Amino acid sequence: MTNQINTKLKETLEKNREEYIGYLKDLIAIDTRDLGHGIDGGLEKEGQEYLIKLFEKLGADVKVDPMKEEVIQQFYKDHGEGNLGHNYDDRFNVYASFKADPSKKSLMFNGHIDVMPPGDETLWDNPPFEPIIKDGILYGRGTADMKGGLMAAIMAVKLLKDAEIDLPGEVIITSVCDEEGGGNGSMQAIASGQRADGVVVCEGTDQELILAHMGFVFFRVEFSGIACHSGMKTKGVNAIEKAIKAINALNELEHKWLLKYKHPLLPPPNLNIGVIKGGTAGSTVPDECYFETCVHYLPNLMSKKQIEEEFMDTINRVAKSDPFLEKNPPKVTIYQAGNGFEMDLDHGLVNSFKNSFKLAMDKEVKAVGSPAGCDSRLWRSIAKMPTIQFGPGSLKxxxxxxxxxxxxxxxxxxxxxxxxxxxxxK
Structure with a gap:
């Protein structure tokens, strides 16, 4: 009977493929970019309004949930997760519920409507918000990250309806904003009480099943010095050289982690110096320098608190070993962070997905980990719900x-x- 249903779904999918593709193209054509990683706001409104109309057309119960700074502040206070001070003008989540037998399991699909700005649009072969298909590939901002996954979840419900197959249990779709700003949209969804017996985060996964991702902490470290002409270097204090001392010590900390921690699905923990800025001219001893780094750490084996403590201990040891830094210690700021994610490999949701993938694709799905963090961590670690990550598109x-x-x-x-x-x- 299962194979018969799958065959019916395939036939219905083929019959309606252009319609289903059209909905995705419509959504990609709407510019829903974050502004300044959400700090300066976001343009999600028109995209969310498009989805509201689509959800209502499909017969869903729809809830609109305006983003609120106080909710994120409370979430940060309660859970240590939250990116504060974002602009929430005209920004809201949308939750769609397709009701069914309440005695059966419920399933949530989570996706974010916001996309990253396209950057220099002259570098694109085609305008980023004018979706186009070439050689079987759909181009446009948000195709992989992650309007493709969000719309696929919506179309899955439509496919069942078009095939005249009843939903066995409730299906919930949460379309959230401000994910590119660190996940505040899903935090608000969790705080508002969105729950299900299982969650699928629809980020692109290269056709693999992601069951773990690394945690992350972004640090900025600022150094002061004393400026003077470079010909009189001994009269000044070079802030760049002080920063290099700290960077070398942090590289040693990373090496210690590499030797100590291993994970079956994830790469080793790492620390990347991604930005360094200081000085004004080659002839001037710089009196200011800062660097920014992202630390990726392993779930369960390591913790955010541990990373913060070991990072600060390293910076403090460098400062105490240097007479100038001891009196003028570096300033350390954490400006974004997120916990890791890990799902039990033999959980019922995992096994159900493997069965469903094999039925649809006639092959086994590969279970992997991801070096990039996303909202999976929030639904699993904070909402305490079984969570998997799978969607169309590639991380690259x-x-x-x-x-x-x-x-x-x-x-x-x-x-x-x-x-x-x-x-x-079922």
Whole structure:
């Protein structure tokens, strides 16, 4: 019977493929970018309004949840997660509920409507918000990150309706904003009480099943010095050289982590110096310098608190070893952070997804980890819900020029999600 249903779904998908592709193209054509990683606001409003109309057309109960700074502040206070001080003018989450038998399991699909700014649009082969298909690949900002996954979840419900197959249990779709700003939209969704028996975070996964991702902490470290002419260097204090001392010590800390921590699905913990700025001219001893770094750490084996403590201990040891820094200690700021994510490999939701993927694709899915963090951590670690991550698109396309997703990958995700709803919710 399962194979018969899958065959019916495939036939219905093929019959309606252009319609399902059209909905994704419509959403990509709407500019929903974050501004300054959400700090300066975001343009999600028009995209969310488009989805509200689509959800209502499909018969969902729809809830609009305006973003509120006080909610994120309380979330940060309660859970140590939250990116404060963002502009929330005209920014809101949308939750759609497709009701069914309350005695059956419920399943949530989580996706973010916001996208990263496209950057220099002259570098794109085609305007980023004018979706176009070339050689079976759909191009446009948000195709992979992650309007493809969000729309695939919506179309999975539509596919079941078009195939005249009843939902066995409730399906919830949470379209959130400000994910690119650190995940505040999903934090607000959790705070508002959005819950299900299982969650699928629809980020692009290269057709693999992600069951773990690394935690992350962003640090800025600022150094002062004494400026003077470079010909009189001994009269000044070089802030860049002080920063290099700290960077060398942090590289030693990273090496210690590499030797100590291993994970079956994830790469080793790492520390990347991504920005360094200081000085005004080669002939001037710089009196200011700062660097920014992102630390990626392993879930369960390491913690955010541990990373913060070991990072600060390293900076403090460098400062105490230097007479100038001891009197003028570096200033350390954490400006973004998120916990890691890990899901039990043999959980019922995981096994249900594997069954659904095999039924739809006639092959086994590969379970992997991801070095990049996303909202999976929030639904699993804070909302305490079984969570998996799967969606059309590739991580390497996220934030990239000429972002794209293969059309067949998007359509396959619709079929896989539809099978998962039937298998898990029953």
């Amino acid at each position: 396309m996220a934030h990239a020029i000429n972002e794209c997703v293969p059309v067949e990958e998007y359509l396959n995700a619709i079929l896989i999600y539809a099978n998962l709803i039937l298998d898990y919710c």
